[in-house]
Amino acid sequence: MTSAARKLDGEKRPVSATGRFDVERVRADFPILHQKVHGHPLVYLDNAATSQKPRAVIDAIxxxxxxxxxxxxxxxxxxxxxxxxxxxxxxxxxxxxxxxxxxxxxxxxxxxxxxxxxxxxxxxxxxxxxxxxxxxxxxxxxxxxxxxxxxxxxxxxxxxxxxxxxxxxxxxxxxxxxxxxxxxxxxxxxxxxxxxxxxxxxxxxxxxxxxxxxxxxxxxxxxxxxxxxxxxxxxxxxxxxxxxxxxxxxxxxxxxxxxxxxxxxxxxxxxxxxxxxxxxxxxxxxxxxxxxxxxxxxxxxxxxxxxxxxxxGLGMENIGAHEHDLLAYATEAVSAIPGVRLIGTAKEKASVLSFVIEDIHPHDIGTILDQQGIAIRTGHHCSQPVMERFGVPATARASFAVYNTRKEVDALVRGIEKVRQVFA
Amino acid sequence: MSDLRDLYQDVILEHSKAPRNYRELPAANHKAEGFNPLCGDRFTVYVALEGDAIRDISFQGSGCAISKASASMMTQIVKGKTMAEAEKIFGRFHEMVTGHAPAGGSESELGKLTVFSGVSEFPVRVKCATLAWHTLHAALEGKQDPVSTE
Structure with missing residues (x-):
């Protein structure tokens, strides 16, 4: 039985022996991540819609x-x-x-x-x-x-x-x-x-x-x-x-x-x-x-x-630093793809990479990425006035969580290349 | 990745890039607006009805490749048809994209529209493929309110 004394203890677990943040240890905590979708490893980049649940949460319930x-x-x-x-x-x-x-x-x-x-x-x-x-x-x-x-x-x-x-x-x-x-x-x-x-x-x-x-x-x-x-x-x-x-x-x-x-x-x-x-x-x-x-x-x-x-337990500083690194990495890689335009380029950003591709509707981007196991959100994100402000009907949105990796960003970039091939 | 090619057939991609009958129709006496709130697709379908016959038809709006190509090819196939014929094609089309086409049924009525048969493997895209058709249906019925796929 846990008790009312259950306090945030600040114990930081996901740090490897070398003192680096160990994302693989984090991923091991999330059962859902270890599956294939349409024959490809799941790359879950729809975290702004909802995040996945660690074993600790599932077990507590x-x-x-x-x-x-x-x-x-x-x-x-x-x-x-x-x-x-x-x-x-x-x-x-x-x-x-x-x-x-x-x-x-x-x-x-x-x-x-x-x-x-x-x-x-x-x-x-x-x-x-x-x-x-x-x-x-x-x-x-x-x-x-x-x-x-x-x-x-x-x-x-x-x-x-x-x-x-x-x-x-x-x-x-x-x-x-x-x-x-x-x-x-x-x-x-x-x-x-x-x-x-x-x-x-x-x-x-x-x-x-x-x-x-x-x-x-x-x-x-x-x-x-x-x-x-x-x-x-x-x-x-x-x-x-x-x-x-x-x-x-x-x-x-x-x-x-x-x-x-x-x-x-x-x-x-x-x-x-x-x-x-x-x-x-x-x-x-x-x-x-x-x-x-x-x-x-x-x-x-x-x-x-x-x-x-x-x-x-993971430490909010660790989470923030890891996600910041991913976002910076993804921003650079995705914005380098010809025809891609980022929507939302504020100096201070968290987790979200919203983009459109010239002449390709976000819904099509979403379907083609899904076929490669990559889950992103497409649509107006319940923010139609924002879409109107940027003159787009919808965007494709990749959003990152603590368990995402640079390898997954690479998969996203390859996925977007595939989208462009289909529509070439 | 074969599924993907089933969905994004060349004919569909070609129509999405260069949609036919993509304009306003000054002679239209029926028109309706269709909206897919999930993805923000929005089309207006214009119909010039003469008696029971669809004398001319056009559309405008924005949407994904599937919805745009579907609208484009719909305008081609129903032009010159009667309302009843158009509704019948819609029925067959709907059966096909939802995977409910009767076994051994003739696809001849659908003609080129059979390129959309791959949609049945992508249930979330059925609304994209049928949006223009629902909108045409509303236009023929003379409905004033925009139709929604939700």
Missing amino acids: TRYYEGSNANVHRGVHFLSENATEEYEAARLTVQEFLNAAHSREIVFVRGTTEGINLVAQTFGRAQVQAGDEVLITAMEHHSNIVPWQILCDEKRARLRVASINDQGELLLDEFANLLGPRTKLAAVTHVSNALGTINPLKRMIEMAHSRNVPVLVDGAQAVPHMKVDVQDLDCDFYTFSGHKVYGPTGIGVLYGKATLLHAMPPYQSGGDMISSVTFEKTTYNQLPYKFEAGTPHIARVIGLGAALQYVD
């Missing part, structure tokens, strides 16, 4: 169902106590992972999308009134656009959008200028899923706070690749999905400053989120349970805890 399954926060019996302890231990792991001040600031949600919707439907509906403004950027995923559009429509408020340049970088001056007296919230991505751009988040948050504007951060594409310290960032809300950081699908985290979460009305209502109910009046439970109505995804929370433990 199995262990929970085989040994601890019960409802949480309810039973007095042995299994329920175990389940509750494991569930809350995972919350502590998340707290430590994000360096949040309190574990009550960690709310479990289904994913980034639900985290954003939660804030839009509670904080947003309470704070945003007719004539007010919500500020986003031009590189947001649809999930950080549509909830604000719906809110603004409902409240007759205005959605403002800070532009990006041809490299896919935010125009910071414009962002600052759009922070006005009516701005009630800035909702911004940490890392763009379609372009890979890393936003200068700390500066953006300082700018917003200097105008008394709270900031929500979509961290879906950042958490797998870099250390996130919510206290250092001083963000008001930060949300991410478990499945992009080697955890299960359908589970994610909303971090919110306790003072804000306290003041917010509840999101969904029902069991667990109350402290007392009569037909006349209901008193809501304390944080974070006020926002966790109903029986939660206990196994997934435990799986997420195991994923963050795993990431911590």
Whole structure:
């Protein structure tokens, strides 16, 4: 039995005797990677869509169902106590992972999308009134656009959008200028899923706070690749999905400053989120349970805890350095292929290589690469405004994780050559 | 890699590079827009219908090689056909690309369209091959809303 004392221990495993990061040892942790697709070794480069799961995560979920399954926060019996302890231990792991001040600031949600919707439907509906403004950027995923559009429509408020340049970088001056007296919230991505751009988040948050504007951060594409310290960032809300950081699908985290979460009305209502109910009046439970109505995804929370433990074991610095090397290597190799145009060439980028090939539709690129065992994403990446900004209907996107190798980048380059041959 | 050549046959590649009837049709009295939200493919099909006959047809838009070639070859084969004939070809085409063609069935109606038979091995590409056809169907039915493959 693991206990609430399960802390991020900082033990760094994947370093070989020579002190170098050993990607083969990492790959050995991921059962799914060792298979052939269409007769070729799988080259999984669709990590921005979802990452693969290490044995530690799969085992944690199995262990929970085989040994601890019960409802949480309810039973007095042995299994329920175990389940509750494991569930809350995972919350502590998340707290430590994000360096949040309190574990009550960690709310479990289904994913980034639900985290954003939660804030839009509670904080947003309470704070945003007719004539007010919500500020986003031009590189947001649809999930950080549509909830604000719906809110603004409902409240007759205005959605403002800070532009990006041809490299896919935010125009910071414009962002600052759009922070006005009516701005009630800035909702911004940490890392763009379609372009890979890393936003200068700390500066953006300082700018917003200097105008008394709270900031929500979509961290879906950042958490797998870099250390996130919510206290250092001083963000008001930060949300991410478990499945992009080697955890299960359908589970994610909303971090919110306790003072804000306290003041917010509840999101969904029902069991667990109350402290007392009569037909006349209901008193809501304390944080974070006020926002966790109903029986939660206990196994997934435990799986997420195991994923963050795993990431911590690898060391975020090691992960970031390895992926940075891969991205630089891939950027150079892919951009050297005739007819290729990179979409998203920001100075600060993480993991994502989005590209188009002259006269070849990304969908065809995806099919031909797939036939060589190479999995990439093709399409608009739930970022149609970004596609429009760059004048393309879609892109092909390779995105890297800690288990990818330079050899796989070479396979991608050969794959793209094959695409060009088919269309020659 | 033989599967790949089954899908990307030379005729398909050639039509995708130089699509036929790729223009607006001033004489069109029917038109519809088709959209594949998954990959962003978007086509407009223009039809000049005279009585029951497709007197002229054209298309415009953007999409992958499969969807563009399919649209191009569709315009060629249905031009001069009646609505009912066009719908019948669509039915046969749909059966072929989804792998549901009746055993021993005649492919003569499909003519050159049999180059798309390889699509049945690539289920995610069926929508690409049928987008233009769904759009034509909507145009003939006089539907105002864009059709979607989802």
